[in-house]
Amino acid sequence: MLRGEITDAIRRAVMQELAAVGYGRLSIEAVARRAGVGKTAIYRRWNSKLEMVLEIVSRVAGQSLPLPDTGTLRGDLEALLRIVTRALCHPLASQIIPDLLAEAARNPQLAQTLQESLRVNQRDVGNQVIGRAVDRGELPAGTDPDAAIDLIVGPLYWRLAVARTPLPENHLPWMAESVATALGAGAPAAPGGPARSGDDPVTVPLPR
Amino acid sequence: MLRGEITDAIRRAVMQELAAVGYGRLSIEAVARRAGVGKTAIYRRWNSKLEMVLEIVSRVAGQSLPLPDTGTLRGDLEALLRIVTRALCHPLASQIIPDLLAEAARNPQLAQTLQESLRVNQRDVGNQVIGRAVDRGELPAGTDPDAAIDLIVGPLYWRLAVARTPLPENHLPWMAESVATALGAGAPAAPGGPARSGDDPVTVPLPR
DNA sequence: CGACGACGGTACGGTTGCGTCCCGACGTAC
DNA sequence: GTACGTCGGGACGCAACCGTACCGTCGTCG
Structure with a gap:
């Protein structure tokens, strides 16, 4: 039962990090830091950086x-x-x-x-x-x-x-x-x- | 007396590397590898990745x-x-x-x-x-x-x-x-x- | 032909990120 | 009240890259 608020925070952090450093330099650690979240919480939701970005971006777009x-x-x-x-x-x-x-x-x-x-x-x-x-x-x-x-x-x-x-x-x-x-x-x-x-x-x- | 052929090789490698991985992930090591050149030869010409890319790109553009x-x-x-x-x-x-x-x-x-x-x-x-x-x-x-x-x-x-x-x-x-x-x-x-x-x-x- | 200098290569310590694992804390559902 | 699962946090071994230093080689001037 993943907590939705955490997921939202991660999503927001990914967007901000994407804007700040771009996809090429996007790092899971930075996302976790920005979202105030453990890396575990991210890996519990997505398997890789690509998968995470794909899901989040396609949802927005x-x-x-x-x-x-x-x-x-x-x-x-x-x-x-x-x-x-x-x-x-x-x-x-x-x-x-x-x-x-x-x-x-x-x-x-x-x-x-x-x-x-x-x-x-x-x-x-x-x-x-x-x-x-x-x-x-x-x-x-x-x-x-x-x-x-x-x-x-x-x-x-x-x-x-x-x-x-x-x-x-x-x-x-x-x-x-x-x-x-x-x-x-x-x-x-x-x-x-x-x-x-x-x-x-x-x-x-x-x-x- | 830097050798021009080496400089050209580095330039070419930078362009190819830029196309392959983008500026965000461009690494000096990869450029050196691709150019068949020691990292020293690169640092002998430019002080940083940004300076190198700026010089090379502006020359082409x-x-x-x-x-x-x-x-x-x-x-x-x-x-x-x-x-x-x-x-x-x-x-x-x-x-x-x-x-x-x-x-x-x-x-x-x-x-x-x-x-x-x-x-x-x-x-x-x-x-x-x-x-x-x-x-x-x-x-x-x-x-x-x-x-x-x-x-x-x-x-x-x-x-x-x-x-x-x-x-x-x-x-x-x-x-x-x-x-x-x-x-x-x-x-x-x-x-x-x-x-x-x-x-x-x-x-x-x-x-x- | 000798000296100088750039060359490729290697190694260095330090930093960053990966993906995984474990921990104790918290909260919730049963 | 107990059991379960997610939470933040920290540590792990591994890999890549940074920028520097030091080799021995080789070409090129003088």
């Missing part, structure tokens, strides 16, 4: 974010950008997320866990927003949801998590507007959208 | 990239995207860059070094491309170069370094087109550009 249907593509985009901004401005998250993503590049198990708990969720959100916009006639039918997600999340992630430059006032609405325009104007000449609708499956292989 | 003037905003964008893609697809770089950027979030000295050798260079490129486009009349005069860089590099970085999904064929031209459109159509209704020309300086404060 797996929380589905509610996305309101604002009735407009621009509205949806702005709401989405606002959610992402809020998440990436969180001091813990802004340290942990880039660190884990970098670590995932060399740790397949971690990569898979993040993929399942983060990307799947995010992909659904993207598909929803794009799908609704297509239904409303705001976007051409062939719009590629994956490319759309790149355009939506990429600039914000770059700004907040990589360049780490603060956002000017009214930046989000401008960004939403820009992205909406970019998506709607994807096809230069030929109609059908950026991914060429569905007439050329080779164009969107997406292996793995 | 400081290489200025030549950007041809294609005569078109779309052309410049596509060329720029192609350069970034090539850099981010390099197996070593794709592992090292996200790792160092994540580490920079908690290591001010590393952050400053990366800032100086990477961002300065990149910022110049962005200013050039945007400036030329403004001169040609392709973009409104008030276009914010920083925001433009976000839109240009962000999606590609997200795609290649974070999501790590391969690019579909012809993705770059489409991206260049989208970004060009997004930049030129920043203002929702009133003409004058995304930053409202110069009638409202509050809109583009950009602290720091």
Whole structure:
């Protein structure tokens, strides 16, 4: 009968330690110290550092974010950008997320866990927003949801998590507007959208 | 009289080790092992792990990239995207860059070094491309170069370094087109550009 | 050809973390 | 009130790495 309060303290300590030193240097001893807990209490719950981090991170990252249907593509985009901004401005998250993503590049198990708990969720959100916009006639039918997600999340992630430059006032609405325009104007000449609708499956292989 | 071949071997080993285990777990012993070199040879050149990595990384990252003037905003964008893609697809770089950027979030000295050798260079490129486009009349005069860089590099970085999904064929031209459109159509209704020309300086404060 | 110095290698003491085990204390359920 | 299990804490042997010191070797200048 493990005590939940202890488990919570460990979880909190792992997040703080992840932010402080990163996954690479995360040590069980430091987690135990920070949580005010014996190493025994940790090993009683998880078998290894990887397993512990996977469980804790996926639990946090797996929380589905509610996305309101604002009735407009621009509205949806702005709401989405606002959610992402809020998440990436969180001091813990802004340290942990880039660190884990970098670590995932060399740790397949971690990569898979993040993929399942983060990307799947995010992909659904993207598909929803794009799908609704297509239904409303705001976007051409062939719009590629994956490319759309790149355009939506990429600039914000770059700004907040990589360049780490603060956002000017009214930046989000401008960004939403820009992205909406970019998506709607994807096809230069030929109609059908950026991914060429569905007439050329080779164009969107997406292996793995 | 330190032998240059040895220094080069160490440099190469550091890059490989950085890619393999990341900055957090980089050890001098491992570098020496990989380079086929005694630890002495390393300590003879640098005083610490941080100093060594700073020197080596800044040397690599400081290489200025030549950007041809294609005569078109779309052309410049596509060329720029192609350069970034090539850099981010390099197996070593794709592992090292996200790792160092994540580490920079908690290591001010590393952050400053990366800032100086990477961002300065990149910022110049962005200013050039945007400036030329403004001169040609392709973009409104008030276009914010920083925001433009976000839109240009962000999606590609997200795609290649974070999501790590391969690019579909012809993705770059489409991206260049989208970004060009997004930049030129920043203002929702009133003409004058995304930053409202110069009638409202509050809109583009950009602290720091 | 001789002296100098960087070379690879080894060993050092000290620190840190691993994963396991044992202890006495506490609390709870029966 | 007794028995059980988790608790914090400490100690264990083992491993890795730190930064330094000291070898004998080898190449390169002068």
